[in-house]
Amino acid sequence: MRSTILAALVGYMGAALSSSVLLSGGTIIAFDETSNSLDVIRDGSLLITDDQIAGLYSEANPKGIPADADIVDCTNKIITPGFIDTHRHGWQTALKTMGSNSTLAEYFLTFSSPAAGPLYNAEDVYAGQLAGLLEAVNAGVTTTLDHAHLMWSTDTAEAGLEASIESGARVFWATAIDSTSPKYSVPDQIRDWKKWNKRSFPNGLVTLSLAYDGWDIGMPEHTQAVVKLIKDAQPPVLTIHWLGGVWPINSSPSLLHSFGVLNGSTAIVFSHGPGLTSAEAQLLRSTNQFISITPESEMHYGHGHTYSHLVHDQAALGVDTHLTFSTDILTQARLWLQRTRSRLFDEVMNRWDIPARNPMSVNQAFLLATRQGALALRRPDLGVIKVGAKADLVVFDGRTPGMLGWVDPVAAVILHANVGDIEHVLVNGKFLKRDGKLTYEKYGELVDRFLASAEKIRGDFLARPLPVLTGSFFGAEGRAFYGNAKDVDVVRGEGTGYGPLFRGPGDKTSAKTASKAKHDEL
Template sequence: MRTSHYLPFLAAPLLAEASSILFNGGTIVAFNRNKNALEVIRDGSLLINDDRIVSVSAGAPSASLLRKDTEVVDAKGKIITPGFIDTHKHGWQTSFKTLASNTSLLEYFSRYGEFAAAGLLTAEDVYIGQLAGIYEALHGGVTTILDHAHHAWSNQTAEAGLLASVDSGARIFWAYAFHNIPSTPPYLVPEQLAHFRALAGNTTLLRSSPTSLGVAYDAWDPAASTATERQAVVALATSLNVSVVTTHTVLGPWGLTNTPSALLAAGILNTSIPVVLSHGSFLSPTDAQLLRTVNQYVSVTPESEFHYGHSNPTSHRFLDQAALGVDTHFTYSGDILSQARLWLQTARLRLYEAVLERWELPVNNPMSATQAFLLATRNGGLALRREDLGVIAVGAKADVVVWDGDAPALLGWNDPVAAVILHASVGDVESVVVDGKWRKRDFKIVVGDGKGKGGYEAVKKRFVESARRVQKKLIETKSPVPVKGDVWPYSGYLVGEAETVDVLRGEGTGYGTTFLKA
């Protein structure tokens, strides 16, 4: 039994499921480590024993690897890929869904961000929102998530998100956000550091779970924190050898620095711990090269950066040190497939335009579907310094996705990578395995009773009840939002207005409104 302030809200225990699965006859998008490249195996077999892939072959696996409990699955006509990796997400925000369809980043900070939401959600709201958000990701083929857990407004809300991550069965790098919350009484970084150490010292909390503990911190700039605080965060991360350190990096006029240079000066960028910088908007060539030198990564979140307006004008220049993330899934897509497709076409457009601006015609396509696939899978593993994630190869973790090759969007496919990246939808994800266990099967999320029934229905009911409460509070709360002419305190730049478009004739007729009710 886990010791926690939050035990009354724990979901049903994870199941003791079949520990060996053999997929026969499918088309497998594997990874050839010798060639450092994808390799497609048609009519192949993929054998999972416990939490590892033990055989990937064109024929039957060695009989010596098969076990009495091996479950044989007919995968003929299916496409089998590694699970997608989301390197930046805030799972707890699920209950905000559709409230911010037209929001900007300035409005987000004022109404929906970590400080604005403090005191709005209970531990129960955090738990069920986190759980529902992870199930949404699993449904779309995401098997690994780096969660920037800035729902740490109290010991109870922090634990709620962690325990939901554990209970989901997904592979979660849960990064506890250290931030000074001006609540009554205040919830400050020293108390949070002590709480984190207590969580890390709980030997039963993460036992047999693919969830691990990381650190999130957004005050690496000397102007944003004291040296004592930064040193305490670094000391905690290094002494406990956490699974990841992550931070928001939004430069340019936004002034949310956390540059690679600042992290290097703090003593965290060049350790053995993976560091993931979210967004990397307006990153300089010097800092991009520093990331290459220390082999640390940026999480590009295309839909977020376009939706909110913080942009990412230089990210296509350092994709060798980049992976993909979703960010605030309550405002748009919650899956990595959408991010890969959006970013692929964005990078293509930017590099095409460079040719057209020279009054020349581009003869080649500047970015391939294979590169987008690798960004969504293996690069996520590399960002987390986990060679065993984001690939189908012997010895890799058993995180795989089975795609319905007969789905309407995929009929007639030949290239399985192009089929997934350019034609599939999340509705074509038939099954998902994480750590060798079914998490979605035959198009149904597996939870609770292990049959895709009942358990998820109970989660949905509980989540909707929570979401209605939270949404009512948010709609009725009139948080002030910056207006044109204000000065943005993080950078000193003025707040301006974007030109709006109109899809109907007549001035000001087409923007419309949102359709919310309290």
């Protein structure tokens, strides 16, 4: 029988408490390190002291709780660890809805860092980054690995960093060393990174990290400079875009291994990795490095999903370009769960057999959204509810119309919950969302700043012609050519149902013309 006090922080009763919160009477999705699995505590309570989980209890009102504790009634609620997003570009928030039908090849020519950079100043970056992070917090995302490829100037880079600090979220700020920037040289970017690396950040919530995508396409001297920086400074996290398969861009684990950086102290997160081989997967396992699967993005843009489901033990989840879809990890976990199930079911039915067992569980999807993200960042104190872990927590209201009637809390969260069901979000023991509302005091002011910035950016964006994709991908002659997927229309007639993008009053292209032009280009 589980003891009344499941665990308590060593020395907790004798320690001086500066702040404490008791989440009382909820169903807690905890983690049992002995069995390496989820453990559900019903009608229990969770004590937070400062920034840590100090105790887990199997009763709603345990004894010995500090008299001045903030007691939060969590009856009929589900308490989970905060969700972890291991791949995002926060600065792109202002471009929301502008790329709803774009492919990855189009993205490179429209919304990527080199393409969109000229539209942004430091104010735009600050407003977009802060609004995007608060959007994520509202959705229960407490930790974000931000691949910050906004290295257009010292000012724009620092604006993104300051916005990350201001958000109160836990952010791994991975500034991207980028040789494509016309006015911000790689030596200057590295100089600034070293300057930022000397800073101390409030409450340790922002962790300076690194990103670099030029391993096979950048200038050799730049790559060598990045390798030296990694070996000398040993950043906590390095993140890299990597596709494989038909995509003629190679930033694979084996390539990084040849530079001597894969087996060091730095955690490396390869974003996407759909075309990985069995050899690459084994290399990830042997060096304990991870891929970040971004299900909705990869399906939206056409990255492909060839083999990434075969390396879940070295995988986590991410959102990627939230300009094109939702910002929450709940959606990503649900999509990936059903995408994986469907693919593996097809393998059985293609043999003319009937599936007898579901090959992926809701528990596995939950772990991908939480603990696996923490392991990818080499932070075992995140993404789990256990004594001593950071108090990054989400509380779901179990009596909303969509949640009403749940029995299995993991299934309720993964298959039934939505962002509107999230009542509280805590990061480092502090409420960033309480009673369904963000606690950021200047949110109204931020909304006005962000909308003014977004309107300006959209106007400049709409003045540009849409790209026309013909021939080979980025000059990859003989290796990668553009091809067309079959249109699937919902309205009879030629191209009538596809329709235009409704991109605002600044878009001077008529609906009929835009629809036909898009159809002809593709």
